[in-house]
Structure formats: structure tokens, C-alpha cells
Amino acid sequence: MTANILEVTNLSVEFETFGGTVQAVRGVSFAVEAGKTLAIVGESGCGKSVTVQSVMGIIPMPPGKITSGSAKVKGEEILGLTAIEANRYRGVEIGMIFQDPMTSLNPSMTIGNQIAETLVVHRGKSHSEALAMAIKLLDRTHIPEASKRARQYPFEFSGGMLQRAMIAQSLACNPSLLIADEPTTALDVTIQEQILELLTELQRTEGMSILLITHDLAVVARMADQVAVMYAGQIIERGSLDDIFYRSAHPYTLGLKSAMPSNTGRGDKRLQPIPGSPPDLFSPPQGCGYAARCPQAMQICKRKLPVLTEDPGDSGHLSRCWLQHKDAPDVEELYQPLKLKGTSSAH
């Protein structure tokens, strides 16, 4: 059993809006192991970004409010800290990169100064020392002519280069965890691959853990050791990469997979979209959030929320579905048209 770098337990987050209270995250628990990658996957609005941003303490409060739960970095509680206290781990223990590198860097500060700033603040370096280290960091993220680039401003960088600079910045204090919030969504596919390659390489050399937020199953398959699937503010399935792709237990995970294009299947296979749309989180349904769209929905699904249960034959593979109940029929039998085992579309 490896040590957990980050442990989130039963996290709930709400947003007060004019239309009412949105329950964006509803009791989410997960852990990131040392040196491993956990991918949180889910569609837009499922609460995955809110989850990690709450952990980082960077959701706007108000209107945001963490109503319950805990998050521990190396065993130390980090929720409910003041901004000053939280800065002991933000940027130090946890680095973070964002979806859109074009807007995530300060337009009126040079790249070098922005990276150096972290070192000045957390490591007490002088400005020139920090700048020299910043150039090394840019070098490590494979930015050519790093010392010249460090003097340039964000508008002089391309999107992919900016994301590299963001990564360099987040690595400044050697964090044990890197949170990557949809790091490749705003980039085109070839650049995407380069960034993922860089992250893999850095994880190998630095030994850090990665918490990857994405909606792209291909990225998950490429990067993750552990996967958590989120839907309507809850984790509905959690397990190893193989658990999720080859032994999917939740109908939503199955639905996502059959909606994903594959290059291993025959050309005549049509993608199956999931009909309907996610539930309104102003008043989440009392039963399972997916029940309304689920082809396997039973009577109980609409009335009562299933608990996260572990697959008896598969340790560490949890899912939140009534089909996992001992009296329920087997999921994969019900989902015949997919023929999951062996014909995975993991890549």
C-alpha cells in the first residue's frame, strides 16, 4: 500500500446563485497515490473542475461554499484554511495548470518573472537567483532558447509553449502533486500529445503524482493509473484504468465508452450517443442522477441513491449503481450490443 499524497473525503460544494443553490459537488471521495496519476473524467458541468479548485481553495467564495468534507495533503487537513495558511501548500506541495494557457498567465509580466515569483515567495530566493532557476525550469519543459524566452511576454508565446511555461511554473517548488485541470483541451491534437508526453516524462523524472481532470477518454487511457468517473456532482465509478475500461460497472461509463470513436473496431460501427442531458443540480434527483438516461434503470434507481459499493471480485473498484446490488442482474449481460471484453476502445 503506497502512501496517499492527497486524500479527499466526502467533499460537497455549493454555489449560491440568483436562481437558487447549485449543488455542484455532492460527496466526492478519492485519493491520489504517490507517484501515480488519477484521472477524474466526466462531461462538462459534472463538477470535476469545481472539485479540484475547491481543494486548491481557488473557487470564488462567495458564491461558492464548501459545505462538508475534508482534503488532506500528506495527512494534513487543507480545507477551511485562511488564504495565508493555504499558501504553505499552494504552489509548494501542489502545483496547478489550467485549461487555457493563453489566458492563464499575466499578460503584463514576462514569463521568466512569473515563474521566478513563485520561487521568490516560497523559497526566499533573490530575484536574480530565481530568474536563473526559472530559465532552468523552462529548459526542463523543453522550451528552446529558454533564457531569451524568459524575457518575453505571454503574447509572444504559442499556446503549446504557454502550457509548457505553465508546467514549468507549477514545478518551480518541486510539488509532490500536480493538478492538471483539462491541460490539453484548448490545444490542437499534435500539441496535446506533446504536452501529455512532457507530463509523463516529468512524472518519471520528478516522481510527482498527477491529478488529471479531463473529459477525453483517450487522454485518460494514455495517462491514468487510477480513474474516477464523475456524473452530476458525484463519483459514480472509481478504480484502476483496467477496471474502468475493461470491467466497467456503471452504465454511464459504458455509455461514455460507446460514444467514443475507436480505431480498432470495424468501420461500420456507429457511435452511440447517450440520450438526454444531465440532471438539474439546482434540485438533484433523490435517486441516481443517471436514472433518467440509463437504459438499465430500475424502479429503485429513481427513488433511492445507490451507495458506492466495491466489486466483490475486484478490490478497489467501486461503483455507485443499484446493479451492483447482490440481487440485481449483471450489467454486461444487459449491455450486450457493446461486447465489452476484449474489444475495448481504450486507444
Place this chain on the structure above:
Amino acid sequence: MLSYITKRLVAGLITVWFIATATFIAMHLVPGDPLMNQKAVSAEIRLNLERKYGLDKPVVEQYFIFLGNMLTGDFGISYTQQNRKVNDIIKDHFPVSATLGILAIFFATLGGILWGAITAVYKNRLPDIIIMFLVILGISVPSFVFAALGQLLLVNLNQLVGQSVLPVAGWGTFSHMLMPSMVLGLSTMALLTRLMRSSMLDVVNEDYIKTAKAKGLSPLRIFFRHQLRNAILPVITVLGPQIAAITTGGFVVELVFAIPGLGRYFVQAVQQLDYTVIMGTTVFYGSFLVLMVILVDIVYGFIDPRVRLQ
């Protein structure tokens, strides 16, 4: 950078020529001429005067004479003030207006940025509501009301202390400048406060502020290094025209506080159709405005790196 400045200066010269021409045409379209303001004179004297001042020549010829003189920096002699060169009027009175204006801009910018930042931090809470109420007052109440109120305040203050702390009117020392420049800068300060407030609120929602938080920077550092600098940009943009507006538009405040500024001559000249003074002051103010706008653009380039290379 140098070619950029040269380009802007050439464009500025064309603008000034355009201002001069437009003013010249407009001035001659107004019925009457400088001589009509005098007591009724006989036809012969009038003719002589016209000949003396060159007013008998065709307007087009007058225009070219004026342009030629302008190029040598000579705006001629006032029609209504005996033996006073227009250049002397500008030289004597513009420094007064400029000093007043610069002080006013100083108050306005400092106050605008400060109040704007405060209202943004306390958005929709009491300090914000109070300041924004005062801002509406500052924008909508005309400056002569504030000028009078300011004087009243000074009178009461001086009475309370029993001696003259700050002079109520006049010009000369720094203490004379304090109240009029604050009054003059008030509406600009109100305008800048609003601008700064909305710009600060825009910046707060920017992604790079989120990045700064995730980097573990202190709120104070984020505020000064990441938020303020980016929020000031729109404020600086309007500063050029505002500087010109304040230095030229101080007429009313100058009048109330009995300050010998250029504004008074500018307005009087138009009322009396004092051709040379109108042209002199307008072209001078026009060039000043153009220069300020260019200056602000250059300063802007230093603050926003994206502007520099263009």
C-alpha cells in the same frame, strides 16, 4: 519605437492643421467680425481699420496669410486687447492653467485609482455603495457648484481656526492651488473611479488571477502585482483626453477662484470674435491635446508590453 513616435507626430501635425482650418472656417461663418464689437464707427474709419488688419482681403487669402504666420509661430496681435500679442497671452496665462490642470489630474488619477480599487474590493458592500453614490454626484453636479461649495468650506474653516489657513481665492502660492485643483479634478476623479472599478472587477475574474492564487501568492501581492497593473490600462487610455479637457476646461473654476488662467481669454475671444486670439488659443490647445494623446500612448506602451511592437 522611434519610427512609431515620428509617425504619430506627423499624424498629429495633420490633425492640428485640420483643427486650425476647421476653426478658421467656423470663425468666419459666424456673422460679424472683431470690429463690430467696438462702438459704432463711421464707414471710413471702419474701412481703414479693415485695411490695417487685412480684413478687406478675400477670406482665402486671409487663410493663407494666417497659415504662413502660424508656421513661423506668430499668431498676431489681439484685436480687443491693446498691444497684446497672442503669443504673450498664451505665455502669460497658460502656465497658470497648466499648473492647475496638472495638480487636478494628479488628484483625479490618484483618487480614481484608489477609490476604484476600494469599491472593487468591497463590491456591493457599504464602502462601495457610499463611494459610488458620491461618484454619481461628482459626475452630475457641475463644477461651479463644487467651486462655490469649496469656497464656502474654506471660509468656514478659516473662521473656525481664526486665521487664514487656505486662501479662498486668488493665485500665487501652493495653498492657493489646493482647493481649485481638487474641485477641477473632481468630475474626472469620479469618471476614473467608475472606470477603475469595472476594470478591477473584470480582472478579478481573469484566469491569471486564479493562476496567481494557485501559485500560493499572498492576496496583497496578487492585488498589487497582478490585478492593479492590468486594471490600470483602461484608466490610462482616457487620461490623455482628460488631461487636455482639464487644462482647457478649467474656465469656470478659474473664474470662481479668480485665477488668471488662459481659459478666460479663450472664452472671451470667442464672444468678441477676436480672430487672432481664437485661432491662437485653439491651435495651441489642439496641439496640446494631440501631444497629450501621443504621450499617453507612449506611456501605455511601457505598461502594456503588447502595444510596444506595433
